[in-house]
């Protein structure tokens with residue numbers, strides 16, 4: 001009996017020891033497995049990070065976001081520290097910055113780089129229009145707009161060319177007469193340039209011509225300027241989505257959405273009016289072109305496929321908005337920078353005027369056909385585009401799949417930024433890059449040279465759609481202004497700053513300038529043949 005009891009105790013004790021060992025082993029096993037898993041994940045993370053371009057580190061969650069400051073300037077500094085291809089984590093977004101022109105060219109010619117990033121602000125635009133769309137919608141719209149805008153004169157050849165030039169001449173007429181009216185008093189020329197430049201693009205797209213002092217135009221201009229600022233600013237909610245749920249923090253998106261509604265209401269009125277008077281055999285402008293396309297798709301039973309099934313009128317309204325803002329703000333700001341550089345570089349100004357007087361004379365105004373005979377005037381425009389780099393970060397691209405560039409991984413969905421201001425200020429490419437020197441664009445034979453590292457309109461598949469119009473407009477406005485007026489600072493005013501107002505574009509800060517007539521009577525363009533009878537004057541009542 002005693003032996004039996006002793007045996008069962010021993011067995012019990014043995015059982016306990018076994019249990020203890022097994023549970024210890026299980027716990028150990030779990031700990032070892034978890035550690036191994038964590039280690040593997042950590043090593044994978046390290047390996048993934050090592051595949052990315054080098055770049056600065058930042059605290060978890062926010063990453064480099066708190067140190068971003070003015071983006072194009074901070075990126076320029078980081079490019080100097082980390083090289084031509086660097087990466088930075090900003091909240092939940094991985095940002096890749098390219099500042100070598102060869103890398104930018106190589107990347108942006110590839111189909112994969114035509115995507116757009118997915119951020120809350122981009123979502124407010126629903127991926128519509130041309131600037132923010134991607135995939136098939138973007139591809140088809142880009143092809144369509146290219147073809148149609150050529151017909152309306154955004155080309156160097158063909159019938160549309162004359163139409164466009166006459167449209168620009170109409171606005172130059174308005175500009176010259178208004179500047180003469182100021183009688184040399186110091187003025188802020190920004191609103192007048194905004195009006196004239198807007199009338200060119202709004203004429204092509206909507207047959208709209210605003211008059212000087214239009215309250216409606218002032219409001220639209222304000223909305224566009226505000227939109228440029230909102231899209232250029234850094235918003236935490238773009239990188240840390242939870243931030244947008246804090247009270248009062250989703251302001252940027254709310255403002256963008258509200259402004260868009262207001263602009264869309266204006267476009268809707270015009271679309272309705274166009275529909276009432278539509279002649280499907282005679283498109284007057286881009287609205288008509290789209291309405292005809294929509295009618296055609298309906299009659300052929302493919303309305304559901306048009307614009308990849310997106311709402312037809314919303315797409316048209318976003319296209320009008322994209323072209324109005326991209327076509328106005330950029331050209332107006334470039335013209336303002338030209339004036340700033342002329343005030344700061346009187347020798348260049350004098351040379352431009354001497355060239356204009358020698359080649360054109362004082363009896364007529366310059367026209368597009370004179371471009372090749374006015375190399376110094378033209379290169380003054382190019383030098384302004386280089387030094388101002390008004391779209392320093394171009395538009396943000398996002399690869400549609402993982403891509404290898406220079407041995408580094410550029411992951412799908414990351415934000416890819418071409419740092420145009422860095423390319424334009426690279427001392428290895430440009431002699432004394434900070435100096436305003438138009439002659440750098442003239443070769444030994446006296447011909448204009450545009451090096452491949454000069455890229456104010458971006459490069460590749462998503463390069464600027466309006467570069468032809470922009471070049472023509474800038475040449476016409478600048479050469480006519482310089483032909484007709486001398487520019488002087490107002491007494492007591494400091495020279496206009498080279499520090500711009502930072503938004504999606506860099507615009508000069510407000511300044512005043514005196515336009516002193518170089519001829520007693522204003523010269524106006526001779527061929528005012530553009531048929532402006534259908535242009536609708538809006539907002540004057």
Ligand code: HEM
Pocket residue numbers: 108130131132142201322323326327328330331334390391394395396456457458459461462463464465466467469470
């Ligand atoms: C001085 C004048 C201008 C400059 C410096 C300029 C510059 C640029 C730049 C840098 C881009 C982005 C390219 C990229 O991200 O790869 C762009 C895109 C664009 N620009 Fe311009 N631009 C100017 C005038 C215009 C005008 C007059 C129009 C319209 C008529 C226009 C319409 C567009 C559009 C629609 C896009 C987006 C293209 C796309 O996403 O496929 N731009 N522009």
